[in-house]
Amino acid sequence: MLAILERLGFTNCLAVLLVLLLIMGLAGGFxxxxxxxxxQYTGALACWTVVFTPIGTAVSIVLVRIVDKSRAENTGADGEGIKYATAKATNFAPAQEPVGSVDSPAI
Structure with a gap:
């Protein structure tokens, strides 16, 4: 799990953690x-609502900015996606894995 989060990068890892925070808040409210x-408590659950409404709003704003950042990073100057441009440059050939021996990986 840690290796996956490490590959995601800081911003995407932050997004995953924020979504988990929202899920925990929803579960806690439930x-x-x-x-x-x-x-048989019939009063309002304002204590929970007052705490998680601003948190949910702030997290949603941050998640929108993370998506905008990812979109900006993955779009080229001509509006083409980075991955699409890379595949186009290699004539849409699948990526070649480096060849190594059976006993040790390629360097």
Missing amino acids: VLAVLSIKY
């Missing part, structure tokens, strides 16, 4: 609602 029903 548990709080179930406990309220179990103990």
